[in-house]
Amino acid sequence: MTKQIVSMTVNGEKKEVLAEPRELLIYVLREKMGMKGPHVGCETSHCGACTVEIDGKSVKSCTMFAAQAQGAQITTIEGLGSPDNLHVLQENFKEHHGLQCGYCTPGMITRAHRLLIENPNPTEEDIRFGIAGNICRCTGYQNIVKSILSAAAEINAAKEAAQ
Amino acid sequence: MKDEVTRDERVSNLKGLGCSRKRVEDARFTQGKGNYIDDMNLPGTLTGDFVRSPYAHARIKSINIDAAMALDGVVAVLTAKDLEPLGLHWMPTLAGDKQMVLADGKVLFQGQEVAFVVASDRYIASDAVELVEVEYEELPVIVDPFKSMQSDVVLREDLDPKAPGAHGPRKHHNHIFTWEVGDEEGTNAVIDDADIVAEESMYYHRTHPCPLEPCGCVASMDKVNGKLTLWGTFQAPHVVRTVASLLSGIEEHNIRVVSPDIGGGFGNKVGVYPGYICSIVASIVTGVPVKWVEDRMENLMSTAFARDYWMKGKISATKEGKITGLHCHVTADHGAFDACADPTKFPAGFMNICTGSYDIPIAYLGVDGVYTNKAPGGVSYRCSFRVTEAVYFIERMIEVLAIEMDMDAAELRRINFIKKEQFPYNSALGWEYDSGDYHTAWDKALKAVDYDGLRKEQAERVAAFKRGETRTIMGIGLSFFTEIVGAGPVKNCDILGMGMFDSCEIRIHPTGSAVARLGTISQGQGHATTFAQILASEIGISAESITIEEGDTDTAPYGLGTYGSRSTPVAGAAAAMAGRKIRAKAQMIAAYLLEVHDDDVEFDVDRFVIKGAPERFKTMGEIAYAAYNQAIPGLEPGLEAVSYYDPPNMTYPFGAYVCVMDIDVDTGVPTINRFYALDDCGTRINPMVIEGQIHGGLTEALAVALGQEIAYDDMGNHKNATLMDFFLPTAWEVPNYETDFTVTPSPHHPIGAKGVGESPHVGGVPCFSNAVQDAFRPFGNRHTNMPHDHWRIWKTANDLGMHD
Ligand code: FES
Ligand code: FES
Numbered sequence: 001m002t003k004q005i006v007s008m009t010v011n012g013e014k015k016e017v018l019a020e021p022r023e024l025l026i027y028v029l030r031e032k033m034g035m036k037g038p039h040v041g042c043e044t045s046h047c048g049a050c051t052v053e054i055d056g057k058s059v060k061s062c063t064m065f066a067a068q069a070q071g072a073q074i075t076t077i078e079g080l081g082s083p084d085n086l087h088v089l090q091e092n093f094k095e096h097h098g099l100q101c102g103y104c105t106p107g108m109i110t111r112a113h114r115l116l117i118e119n120p121n122p123t124e125e126d127i128r129f130g131i132a133g134n135i136c137r138c139t140g141y142q143n144i145v146k147s148i149l150s151a152a153a154e155i156n157a158a159k160e161a162a163q
Numbered sequence: 164m165k166d167e168v169t170r171d172e173r174v175s176n177l178k179g180l181g182c183s184r185k186r187v188e189d190a191r192f193t194q195g196k197g198n199y200i201d202d203m204n205l206p207g208t209l210t211g212d213f214v215r216s217p218y219a220h221a222r223i224k225s226i227n228i229d230a231a232m233a234l235d236g237v238v239a240v241l242t243a244k245d246l247e248p249l250g251l252h253w254m255p256t257l258a259g260d261k262q263m264v265l266a267d268g269k270v271l272f273q274g275q276e277v278a279f280v281v282a283s284d285r286y287i288a289s290d291a292v293e294l295v296e297v298e299y300e301e302l303p304v305i306v307d308p309f310k311s312m313q314s315d316v317v318l319r320e321d322l323d324p325k326a327p328g329a330h331g332p333r334k335h336h337n338h339i340f341t342w343e344v345g346d347e348e349g350t351n352a353v354i355d356d357a358d359i360v361a362e363e364s365m366y367y368h369r370t371h372p373c374p375l376e377p378c379g380c381v382a383s384m385d386k387v388n389g390k391l392t393l394w395g396t397f398q399a400p401h402v403v404r405t406v407a408s409l410l411s412g413i414e415e416h417n418i419r420v421v422s423p424d425i426g427g428g429f430g431n432k433v434g435v436y437p438g439y440i441c442s443i444v445a446s447i448v449t450g451v452p453v454k455w456v457e458d459r460m461e462n463l464m465s466t467a468f469a470r471d472y473w474m475k476g477k478i479s480a481t482k483e484g485k486i487t488g489l490h491c492h493v494t495a496d497h498g499a500f501d502a503c504a505d506p507t508k509f510p511a512g513f514m515n516i517c518t519g520s521y522d523i524p525i526a527y528l529g530v531d532g533v534y535t536n537k538a539p540g541g542v543s544y545r546c547s548f549r550v551t552e553a554v555y556f557i558e559r560m561i562e563v564l565a566i567e568m569d570m571d572a573a574e575l576r577r578i579n580f581i582k583k584e585q586f587p588y589n590s591a592l593g594w595e596y597d598s599g600d601y602h603t604a605w606d607k608a609l610k611a612v613d614y615d616g617l618r619k620e621q622a623e624r625v626a627a628f629k630r631g632e633t634r635t636i637m638g639i640g641l642s643f644f645t646e647i648v649g650a651g652p653v654k655n656c657d658i659l660g661m662g663m664f665d666s667c668e669i670r671i672h673p674t675g676s677a678v679a680r681l682g683t684i685s686q687g688q689g690h691a692t693t694f695a696q697i698l699a700s701e702i703g704i705s706a707e708s709i710t711i712e713e714g715d716t717d718t719a720p721y722g723l724g725t726y727g728s729r730s731t732p733v734a735g736a737a738a739a740m741a742g743r744k745i746r747a748k749a750q751m752i753a754a755y756l757l758e759v760h761d762d763d764v765e766f767d768v769d770r771f772v773i774k775g776a777p778e779r780f781k782t783m784g785e786i787a788y789a790a791y792n793q794a795i796p797g798l799e800p801g802l803e804a805v806s807y808y809d810p811p812n813m814t815y816p817f818g819a820y821v822c823v824m825d826i827d828v829d830t831g832v833p834t835i836n837r838f839y840a841l842d843d844c845g846t847r848i849n850p851m852v853i854e855g856q857i858h859g860g861l862t863e864a865l866a867v868a869l870g871q872e873i874a875y876d877d878m879g880n881h882k883n884a885t886l887m888d889f890f891l892p893t894a895w896e897v898p899n900y901e902t903d904f905t906v907t908p909s910p911h912h913p914i915g916a917k918g919v920g921e922s923p924h925v926g927g928v929p930c931f932s933n934a935v936q937d938a939f940r941p942f943g944n945r946h947t948n949m950p951h952d953h954w955r956i957w958k959t960a961n962d963l964g965m966h967d
Contacts, residue, residue, distance in 0.1 A: 134893075135893060
């Protein structure tokens with residue numbers, strides 16, 4: 001199959017890859033760009049392990065062709081924080097035991113990141129509904145919800161302090 | 164030397180037992196830097212993919228691989244014919260049966276592996292799978308184990324119908340084994356004479372552990388050094404190494420098996436699957452690494468299922484409600500090959516713990532294993548070898564007996580619990596329960612939820628429903644369970660002949676930090692965090708200064724892996740014992756340095772002090788330094804220890820659960836308003852991790868009880884092969900859980916810990932199911948089968964005339 005050049009910005013870096021039209025974004029991210037964060041759990045849009053952010057929306061990268069991402073701004077978990085400067089969500093997931101095997105975690109945190117931008121003051125119910133596209137088989141969600149609630153509080157407190 | 168730090172501060176600096184230490188694993192997982200199997204990318208790796216059978220039972224007339232081989236990028240297509248000369252077209256199963264690696268002559272279940280395509284990338288491999296032409300001749304399909312035992316159709320033509328199987332004589336060509344425990348005649352006599360007898364049949368449906376990460380491996384044969392390395396999603400890497408050696412003939416020292424990070428296991432990653440064998444062969448053939456990772460559909464269709472037990476029970480009692488006998492018969496549908504992950508001497512796992520938490524004087528269990536045209540497996544999904552089935556069975560029998568006697572089910576349990584003073588308790592079916600205090604746990608649980616108040620509220624709701632004022636009813640689910648974990652004593656637990664001990668090796672570095680390696684492997688349980696805590700308390704070095712390593716057979720001592728909640732009871736004990744060996748040597752070094760006799764020093768948190776003179780001491784750091792750098796008469800340099808721990812008995816954690824649920828009878832939708840879980844897992848190593856395990860286990864229990872099912876139609880078509888059809892709860896369906904505990908240490912475990920990971924699943928399934936069924940009890944319900952999905956709940960209401 002003929003390949004075409006696809007260019008996109010991933011975690012702030014401009015990237016160009018050669019991909020067949022049928023290649024899924026998740027594989028291009030993982031195998032051609034070396035990202036280990038987004039995972040594959042189902043390839044049918046059900047589990048959310050592959051969630052990334054594309055142009056300001058949470059997207060399951062297993063159900064989108066790489067070619068469709070032409071020109072897009074993409075953020076994966078790798079782009080959310082750095083080892084020396086973790087994202088508040090990453091800190092809070094650690095603090096509140098919001099993960100076990102860690103397989104859902106990158107997708108979960110990436111989704112939560114967008115959720116908190118869309119709704120900076122979520123109730124527990126908002127969070128449960130907002131992450132219902134991301135499955136976790138280990139934690140039973142209780143500590144994930146707690147992690148996100150606490151991250152929201154921390155972000156808001158920081159905002160207030162800055163004002 | 165003057166001590167600046169108080170003793171309490173020293174204890175808290177250790178981050179030892181009982182501390183909710185934050186997990187060291189989380190740094191990499193939260194930043195997307197985990198290293199799961201699909202993250203492995205060795206240069207030149209080829210991808211393997213399977214051609215799978217669309218039929219549940221069919222003869223293979225021909226396989227034509229020419230078109231596939233002609234495709235650019237395809238390197239090889241393996242069929243059974245290619246594996247046969249290597250003796251690898253069949254492999255032994257964990258249950259003493261044998262299983263086709265690639266279909267040999269016929270297929271026996273839908274999704275069975277027929278050919279293995281090896282190509283330069285996954286897209287080309289998929290294209291090639293489509294190009295392999297297989298001609299099938301359909302054969303009659305058997306999906307019902309009862310019909311299977313009557314049918315003329317021989318499923319396993321490879322087996323001599325007259326020859327005994329791995330567990331004794333076979334009754335029929337589709338029969339696998341009969342397993343009987345207890346006194347059938349005696350039990351029948353008691354039941355025949357009893358005041359009250361309750362009988363019930365129940366089906367514990369087929370389900371699947373479905374970890375978020377599917378199974379996979381990378382095999383790499385290094386022909387220069389003659390070394391085979393196999394990375395994979397293995398819950399038992401050492402066992403895989405031994406099996407790989409036995410199958411391939413490659414000497415075991417030339418095989419290295421590595422489990423990297425694993426994205427959840429829950430029993431699914433215990434077995435050996437055809438993908439592993441084919442990848443190894445493909446790498447040997449091609450000389451380059453071969454990766455195989457299944458997709459979700461393949462995972463649900465062909466890797467090990469769980470449960471599928473048809474259970475028939477009889478329970479008898481006196482007029483006062485004292486249980487006098489229990490009879491249980493199980494027809495176990497094992498699918499096409501008997502590939503259960505069970506200790507060899509337990510053909511139906513630990514099903515014979517089915518007397519549960521109750522003092523039942525006489526009992527009998529009989530299990531018949533049967534072949535059908537379904538995927539093989541039979542793993543203990545988040546439980547210890549069929550304990551989930553056993554606990555579900557007894558907890559339903561108790562409920563049914565309560566209905567029969569028109570009695571409160573909580574009270575019936577209380578009357579029959581094994582009493583605290585009866586421990587160690589020998590059950591009628593041959594287990595020695597190590598310790599327990601069931602009455603205390605039960606009373607605490609009932610009080611916490613205001614059980615009497617709940618029953619009142621329920622009665623009011625029933626009345627309101629009958630008056631037509633509401634369309635919701637209320638269920639109170641109770642369950643009390645005793646788990647049996649920590650397989651196990653080598654004398655009665657082995658898998659494929661390998662005794663089920665576990666191991667720990669510790670090396671203290673001169674500067675007082677340490678590395679410890681164990682024979683287990685975490686799949687999310689947080690071993691790197693909690694095992695360091697055990698060692699911190701044992702050897703007096705902060706958990707922060709101890710690295711835990713697992714899962715690499717080149718470095719870790721031999722162990723039987725992680726499943727059946729065996730890590731804490733067995734490897735955790737090995738860690739404590741190895742720690743004690745370190746301490747014994749440290750004591751001699753300290754005494755030498757302090758110039759006193761060995762007996763004159765004692766261990767105190769992180770140091771050895773002179774008895775009666777606590778201001779004179781040597782810290783573990785100083786002792787470690789001396790161990791390497793000072794010549795100590797009579798002692799070798801260094802500070803290392805290894806322990807291979809064979810537990811004297813299993814451990815018996817227990818718990819009391821209550822679920823309060825509303826059911827909308829018109830939609831069949833249950834809403835969980837409250838879930839209270841009291842667990843007693845003995846000594847608590849890390850309460851935060853324990854609670855996390857309980858939340859997760861309960862959620863998996865909710866899934867099984869309320870909707871998760873692997874079902875087949877009459878043609879053997881798999882009906883739930885995607886996450887669209889296979890229920891995995893999301894945050895939306897799952898409640899917040901209230902956790903609580905009592906502590907009854909195991910008397911034989913070095914630190915008294917019992918294990919907890921599976922308890923919430925084992926106790927949770929009957930609790931959720933009992934809640935649904937209890938809601939319908941006032942309307943005449945006796946028993947309905949799981950999974951209680953919306954349709955089945957609606958149907959129960961409908962059958963009871965609640966829609967009229
Ligand atoms: S892998 Fe994309 S949603 Fe599951
Ligand atoms: S932590 Fe394992 S799937 Fe979420």
